[in-house]
Amino acid sequence: MADCLFCRIVAREIPSSIVFEDDHMVAIKDINPRAPLHVLIIPKRHIATLNDLTSPDDVLVGELVRRAAALAAEHGYAERGFRTVFNTNREAGQSVFHIHLHLLAGRSLTWPPG
Numbered sequence: 230m231a232d233c234l235f236c237r238i239v240a241r242e243i244p245s246s247i248v249f250e251d252d253h254m255v256a257i258k259d260i261n262p263r264a265p266l267h268v269l270i271i272p273k274r275h276i277a278t279l280n281d282l283t284s285p286d287d288v289l290v291g292e293l294v295r296r297a298a299a300l301a302a303e304h305g306y307a308e309r310g311f312r313t314v315f316n317t318n319r320e321a322g323q324s325v326f327h328i329h330l331h332l333l334a335g336r337s338l339t340w341p342p343g
């Protein structure tokens with residue numbers, strides 16, 4: 230989608246700090262990190278919210294989650310712990326309407342989130 234920030238990042242029209250890429254996803258450093266490690270795992274295909282997922286997307290979503298765990302492990306947080314979050318729509322604070330999995334690690338994270 231031409232006016233979607235993350236589609237434009239995927240297309241390299243907007244620069245970002247990419248930490249992983251394959252055929253289906255990119256993982257970038259969050260521009261406003263909320264933890265020492267804050268990465269966004271973004272599918273290359275535009276999907277606006279989790280409400281728009283269909284069953285053929287199950288493999289893709291599994292790949293996003295497994296990549297988050299792999300990136301956490303690469304950074305040494307597998308045992309210490311990490312948090313993975315999809316925000317959906319207004320009350321959850323979604324601000325970019327192209328799904329992305331937040332990976333946060335490197336500090337004690339409170340529960341429940343605000």
Ligand code: AMP
Pocket residue numbers: 234243245257258259260261262269315316322323324325326
């Ligand atoms: P959400 O509020 O769940 O939709 O998350 C959007 C995230 O994208 C926020 O954590 C922002 O800091 C992050 N963000 C916004 N613009 C950029 C950008 N150009 N590069 C990297 N991260 C971004």
Ligand code: ZN
Pocket residue numbers: 230233234235236237274275276326327
């Ligand atoms: Zn998009």
